[in-house]
Amino acid sequence: MKLENKVALITGASKGIGKAVAKGFAKEGADLYLVAHKDKKGLNEVMESCKSKGATVNGGLFDVGNYTEVERLMEEVEKVNGGVDILVNNAGIIKPTPFLEITPQQWDAVIKTHLYGTFYCTTETVRRFMKDKKSGKIINLCAPAAERGSIGVADYASAKGGIYSFTKNAAKELLEYNVQVNAILPVAKTRMTDSLAEFYGSEGEGLIYLSDPTVLVPSFVFFASEDSDYVTGQILTADGGMMC
Numbered sequence: 023m024k025l026e027n028k029v030a031l032i033t034g035a036s037k038g039i040g041k042a043v044a045k046g047f048a049k050e051g052a053d054l055y056l057v058a059h060k061d062k063k064g065l066n067e068v069m070e071s072c073k074s075k076g077a078t079v080n081g082g083l084f085d086v087g088n089y090t091e092v093e094r095l096m097e098e099v100e101k102v103n104g105g106v107d108i109l110v111n112n113a114g115i116i117k118p119t120p121f122l123e124i125t126p127q128q129w130d131a132v133i134k135t136h137l138y139g140t141f142y143c144t145t146e147t148v149r150r151f152m153k154d155k156k157s158g159k160i161i162n163l164c165a166p167a168a169e170r171g172s173i174g175v176a177d178y179a180s181a182k183g184g185i186y187s188f189t190k191n192a193a194k195e196l197l198e199y200n201v202q203v204n205a206i207l208p209v210a211k212t213r214m215t216d217s218l219a220e221f222y223g224s225e226g227e228g229l230i231y232l233s234d235p236t237v238l239v240p241s242f243v244f245f246a247s248e249d250s251d252y253v254t255g256q257i258l259t260a261d262g263g264m265m266c
Contacts, residue, residue, distance in 0.1 A: 087134030193255030
């Protein structure tokens with residue numbers, strides 16, 4: 023029970039990695055506030071599953087790329103949970119598109135969800151719940167596309183590259199508040215990898231056979247627990263050796 027008496031706020035929690043992490047954190051004793059954007063049915067299913075493990079679970083629908091929505095989210099979390107000890111910035115979208123066909127609207131939507139959402143949620147969480155008590159864990163999500171050239175994901179890769187740099191800089195500036203900021207670069211089978219496999223066609227067949235997101239949970243638990251109190255500003259690649 024490495025996360026007992028801790029409150030974890032997880033965005034993008036209705037499916038994929040967020041769903042797996044929510045269930046894993048519940049098993050480790052954390053109380054949860056789970057966030058999705060539009061998938062109310064999926065979010066409710068995850069919440070019920072986590073409750074069955076004995077966790078206190080609350081949640082709601084919020085657009086993390088909208089600062090006003092994030093402010094409303096934080097007010098709700100404070101009201102029902104009293105604060106946040108662990109933040110997982112997992113919310114994200116992807117729409118594989120050739121570089122010259124990406125519209126400004128798509129670019130804005132992807133960058134705002136991933137990068138703005140990570141910034142908004144981190145700053146508000148630290149200011150409201152972590153700064154004064156000098157304790158907290160922030161876990162961000164990177165991606166292979168942020169480190170190597172790819173096709174069809176210039177917007178997504180740019181957002182994840184920004185999160186990579188954001189993690190390093192936020193970690194440095196939050197040292198004085200004893201807030202550890204780290205990121206995981208995960209590879210697992212999700213709706214995002216499914217959409218990439220469809221976009222790449224036969225060349226994306228390898229993405230079909232990726233592991234279930236549950237294999238990533240121990241990495242998240244490490245960064246969320248006191249085991250990582252002396253670790254900050256790091257990006258952990260959890261990909262089963264894909265990027266070796």
